[in-house]
Amino acid sequence: MTDYDVLTDAGALRDAAQALAEGTGPVAVDVERASGYRYSQRAYLVQMYRRDAGVFLFDPPAIGDFAPLQDVLADQEWVLHAASQDLPSLRELELVPRTIFDTELAARLLGHEHVGLGAVVEEILGITLAKAHSASDWSTRPLPQSWLEYAALDVLHLIDVRDALDAELVQQQKIGFAQEEFAAELTRLPKPAREDPWRRLSGLHTLHGRRAFAVARELWQAREEFAQQQDVSPGRLVPDRALVAAVRADPRSKGELAGVHEFTGRASRSQLDRWWAAIERGRAAADLPLERLGGGGLPPVRAWRDRNAAADERIKAARPVVEAHAQALQMPAENLLTPELLRRVAWQPPEPATAEAIGDALADLGARRWQIAETAQLIADAFVASVQVAEDAPADAS
Structure with a gap:
């Protein structure tokens, strides 16, 4: 087992930045958080x-300022797996790449059946990565050596995976x-x-009455x-089920609150005054929340037939066509076109619903150019077919 050191001061960061600057090719990057343990x-x-530089492990709380690293690496391609999870944490450190390669997203576009890092590394390189510490409390100090080895392996093979996926993307013209x-x-x-984030409380649906809410x-x-x-x-202080109980x-x-058997958690008794004050505020509140909110988005597709019959015909015609094209491209349908975008354009299509107009509508909703090029004409044709189905329906029924 290789022993790894965690860099904790500005001098070590500068030395690492210089070594990484002298490396070659893209930079593999990963982040460990303490989700489920810490609030942030x-x-x-x-x-x-980086090749010709090696692996470096940095302690963000101890280092603080990562500017020397940003200065030397900003213009390089950063390789991440599931970048959307790590980019927000990196931005907090002002580590912001200008270009990235996301190995998870590439694997999805290529139609790989399993896209977790361990699965992709094993499929491409034949190397098995242990995932024993993926849900560990990374705010722990000092970090055990076995954890550091796990963390290092998350980036050590990422460049080789990137190169293999890049070649596959070229081969598949993707x-x-x-x-x-x-x-x-x-x-x-x-x-x-969210406007009412408290509504995420698990078990809220078991309560009755606006005062209880x-x-x-x-x-x-x-x-x-x-x-x-x-x-x-929050769940480590008092679990959702305890609040609902x-x-x-x-x-x-x-005293009665303290005696509620299900009211558990590390802070359920030590912060009893806090919870009792909250209960009293809720009981005295004048702005009682509704138990059920009207949906701000589209109705569920199962309700379309009664609420918008034409849209129902459009989604029934377009969805299988898009799914079939995704299958032909060997990628998940949701990567070809987000289902919500298809639903929105089906519910209220542009007039006239030409491929160009549908493409513009999809672009306004956030679709990428390649997605529009692959789907707009298919959707337009499906919408035309749905009109014919609707016109033929009375004759079929008779």
Whole structure:
């Protein structure tokens, strides 16, 4: 087993940056967080590998300023696996690549059956990666040597995988598809925050009454604020099921709340005043939330027949055509065209619904050029066919 050191100071970072600058080819990058343990999604370890330079492991909380690394690597291609997971944490460190190669996304576009890092490395290189520490608490210090070896292996083979996938993309004439997807991944904006994030509370559907929902909202918010202060995952403080149990129990005092058997977690008793205050706020709230919200998006497709019969015919005609084309291209249908985009253009197509107009509508919704080129004409033809089906339906029924 190779022993790896974690770099923790500015001097070591500068030396590593110089070594990486003198390396050759793309830079493999990975990030380890402490999801499920910490509130934040900050990076607790950053791994980099470059040919002729080697593997480097960096401790972000200890180092702080990564500017020397950004200065020498920004113009190089960064290779990541499932880049959308790591880019936000890297941006927090002001480590921002200008170009990337995402090995997971490339594997999807190529139609690989399994696209996890371990599966891709094993399929392409015949090397088995242990995943024993993928869900570990990477805020732990010092990090065990076995964890460091695991982290190093996540980048050590990534360049070889990248080269193999790149050749496969060229062979399948999908390199243009991939380049557009990689560029889109780099510029994709984060999803806007939910208006009522407390509604994500697991088990909320078991509660009844707007007052109970108000109490659940206040408990969720109190837990969220405390979790952020402590930088601890909210569910480790008090699990969702415990909050919901407290609401259902409807305790008349702090003592009764403390006696709720299901009200568990590391902070359920030590922060009893906090939770009781939240319950009282919920009981006194004037702005009682609705139990059920009307959907802001499209209705489920199963309801289209009654609510928009023409759209129902369009989606039934277009979806199998898009799926068949994805199969011909040997990629998942959702990578060829996001199902939500197809639903939206089927629900309210442009007039007239030509391939060009549908392409413009898809572009406005965020589809890439290659996706439009592969699907717009198919969708337009399917919509025309759906009109014929609708016109023939009465004659068939008689």
